[in-house]
Amino acid sequence: MPVLMVFLGGMIGAPVRFLTDRFVQSRHDGVFPWGTFAINVSGAFILGAVGAGVAHHHLGANVSLLLGTGFCGGLTTFSTFSFETVRLMEDGSLAEAGLNVVGSLAFGLGAAALGFALVGWL
Template sequence: MKYLLFIALGGAAGSVARYSLSLWTQSVWHSVFPVATLLINITGSFAIGVVFVLLERHLLHPDWRSILAVGFLGAFTTFSTFSLEVVTLWESGQATQALIYMAASMGLCVLGAGAGIALTRTLA
């Protein structure tokens, strides 16, 4: 039961962080291209790499996995939104934008996770 509470608290914080970052991003970049979702997925991928190493090295209590990785980052990252945005771009006749967005999201998010792991392994 405690893990459900941890996940719920982390999820609430992740949702608010996602919404706030999305609003800020939209105020900075006025674009049809879904910059907010891309930025959220890159930073979330980096963060999950950091959390992974901190848990792996026992620098975080295992309970933090529920709070951070499952709750916060599960709510913060937006893969379902990403999928919908790709389809929407494609259906609106912007196939090139859809393909660029897919490649950038997948490539940069994997690099983000790898960078988070590498950096944290170096520092921790």
């Protein structure tokens, strides 16, 4: 059952990532990868919320695997973040590359903490 939960979550998360990235990126003209940024920050928020559900509200293991490991694992993407950052550096967009790294880390940690705090508070 655990493998099925991870599989189902990933099966939903991966297309959501693809569609969200295309939607967000189509609304921005610059070189900054807003789609991946938005996806990774959103995924951090969701994972923080799932973590609080486990820690404070006895969220079941199957739901945690479905949402945390499967959905968030399929949704978020460290490899695309890394590739896009390297591409920005190679194209000479060093400020954007630095903003992507620092911003992703800061906003991702903040979003995870916010998700954890909100669900823990409920």
